[in-house]
Amino acid sequence: MASVVGVLAIWQISVEFVEADVLPAPYLVLRSLIYHTGDGELLFHVGVTLIRVLISFTLAMAFGVTLGIIMGRFKQWDAALDGILVLALNLPALVIIILCYLWFGLGEFAAILAVTINKFPIVVVNMREGARAVDQDLLQVSEVFRLSSRRRLFQVYLPQLYPYLLSSARSGLALVWKIVLVVELLGRSDGVGFKLGIFFQFFDIASILAYSFAFIIVVMAIEYRLIVPLERRLTVWRT
Amino acid sequence: MIQIDISSKTYPQDHVQTNLCVLQDVHFNIKSGEFCCIVGPSGSGKTTLLNLISGLDKNLKGSILINGEAPTEGAVPGYMFQSSRLMPWLTVRENVTLVLQKGASEERVDDLLHEVGLNDFADVYPKHLSGGMRRRVALARAIITEPPLLLLDEPFLSLDASIANHLRRQLIDICERRSTTVVFVTHDLREALYLADRVLFLSSRPGKIVLDHFVEIQRPRVPEG
Numbered sequence: 001m002a003s004v005v006g007v008l009a010i011w012q013i014s015v016e017f018v019e020a021d022v023l024p025a026p027y028l029v030l031r032s033l034i035y036h037t038g039d040g041e042l043l044f045h046v047g048v049t050l051i052r053v054l055i056s057f058t059l060a061m062a063f064g065v066t067l068g069i070i071m072g073r074f075k076q077w078d079a080a081l082d083g084i085l086v087l088a089l090n091l092p093a094l095v096i097i098i099l100c101y102l103w104f105g106l107g108e109f110a111a112i113l114a115v116t117i118n119k120f121p122i123v124v125v126n127m128r129e130g131a132r133a134v135d136q137d138l139l140q141v142s143e144v145f146r147l148s149s150r151r152r153l154f155q156v157y158l159p160q161l162y163p164y165l166l167s168s169a170r171s172g173l174a175l176v177w178k179i180v181l182v183v184e185l186l187g188r189s190d191g192v193g194f195k196l197g198i199f200f201q202f203f204d205i206a207s208i209l210a211y212s213f214a215f216i217i218v219v220m221a222i223e224y225r226l227i228v229p230l231e232r233r234l235t236v237w238r239t
Numbered sequence: 240m241i242q243i244d245i246s247s248k249t250y251p252q253d254h255v256q257t258n259l260c261v262l263q264d265v266h267f268n269i270k271s272g273e274f275c276c277i278v279g280p281s282g283s284g285k286t287t288l289l290n291l292i293s294g295l296d297k298n299l300k301g302s303i304l305i306n307g308e309a310p311t312e313g314a315v316p317g318y319m320f321q322s323s324r325l326m327p328w329l330t331v332r333e334n335v336t337l338v339l340q341k342g343a344s345e346e347r348v349d350d351l352l353h354e355v356g357l358n359d360f361a362d363v364y365p366k367h368l369s370g371g372m373r374r375r376v377a378l379a380r381a382i383i384t385e386p387p388l389l390l391l392d393e394p395f396l397s398l399d400a401s402i403a404n405h406l407r408r409q410l411i412d413i414c415e416r417r418s419t420t421v422v423f424v425t426h427d428l429r430e431a432l433y434l435a436d437r438v439l440f441l442s443s444r445p446g447k448i449v450l451d452h453f454v455e456i457q458r459p460r461v462p463e464g
Contacts, residue, residue: 137324144293145338145384146311146319155337159328237328238362 016155024206030209037229041195042214045144049180049191050218061169063116064123069161071124106187107201111180118179123168130164162234170227177219215225241269241292241420245301248287261287262299263445269437270389271306272418274411276431281442285424286321288446289390291424292422293309293318300401304420305388315382316388321396323373325365331376335380351379354409356402371398382413389414392422395430409432410457433460 008026015025024032036042071078071085097114104110134157142156184193192215199207245265249258261284269275277285290296291303294310305313325334335348352358355375365373378394394410395403411434414421425431431438432454440450 146315
């Protein structure tokens with residue numbers, strides 16, 4: 001809370017030294033935020049962006065976790081796919097986005113695909129690390145007591161991967177947010193990224209900041225309402 | 240009955256071409272209900288022998304049969320490893336319940352935790368237990384299913400002497416009641432003589448049986464001195 005007040009104070013002071021067009025005062029941004037919320041537009045675009053984030057995040061996590069575990073567990077798969085993985089990790093996000101739009105058209109499918117491809121390799125790397133670090137001694141316990149495959153998976157195997165899963169989810173969400181905006185800016189006609197592009201053309205800094213704040217509030221809410229409680233629940237045994 | 244016929248058990252070695260031979264020409268049978276202690280110096284293959292009997296390790300020259308079947312075919316054994324190997328994300332009770340069949344009575348878990356003196360710790364995570372307490376949880380996990388075959392790898396090592404003696408008496412009691420077959424690895428000869436119907440002595444590596452001794456002392460035996 002103190003940091004928020006600090007930022008606001010510095011902002012207010014800075015406003016005195018620059019032109020109002022370049023850095024509008026906090027109350028102007030708040031007014032803009034209320035205005036954009038009032039006509040329902042802001043909520044619509046934030047909602048659209050949120051849906052894109054959720055779909056591509058879920059896809060990237062699902063495929064990334066599966067492939068990561070396979071690569072961490074089976075050396076042949078790791079050897080076969082490692083080269084492609086390094087390539088995918090180093091491809092600039094912009095190149096992936098542009099190619100997706102060129103190949104699949106300026107549609108929803110291309111947008112989601114571009115975000116998913118950007119995020120996916122990082123999940124794979126993270127989960128591969130996790131799968132490699134799995135404690136063989138504990139797996140032997142499940143083997144000798146002949147636990148059902150369900151128990152083996154949910155009570156012995158996966159809990160060892162939860163820390164990796166959580167860190168993938170957290171860093172993943174942060175990355176997906178950023179890339180979704182770029183994807184929207186470049187090729188969609190709705191969403192926060194699209195709106196920011198419009199305000200950019202009109203040099204409307206107050207609206208840009210208003211949208212950014214609305215967006216930050218949603219991201220923080222997801223972090224503290226969803227991810228932090230989930231993390232606490234999954235790692236309660238460590239404390 | 241367990242029939243053990245090992246002509247050799249070797250491990251591949253890193254950076255060296257030749258294999259390391261851990262057990263050689265180990266042939267013996269264990270009768271059902273027999274309490275059998277394996278004694279030997281470090282590296283004589285005691286733990287390897289347990290891993291072979293449990294079916295965790297299937298890679299050997301020779302054969303191991305439990306009631307005529309391969310180790311992984313018949314009844315599930317109880318195994319207490321040298322380290323406790325508890326799941327850190329499960330509480331004490333959950334760790335023990337983990338190996339029970341679905342729908343099995345969980346009341347027994349609480350009774351057993353009481354027997355090993357951990358009833359106050361049932362809902363605690365292993366992180367908060369001392370080493371000795373963790374071993375007791377591991378012991379409870381090994382015996383909760385009342386297995387016909389119990390494999391114990393130095394179960395009372397580093398335990399408080401009085402707790403260890405208490406647990407030894409309980410173990411004998413449980414095993415006699417259920418006529419459990421026990422293979423108990425230790426390097427403490429006194430412990431072996433206190434517990435076992437029969438003590439097998441392994442030589443240093445590669446382990447061979449150097450002495451097969453039946454203990455004819457009536458129970459209850461006097462633990463010390």
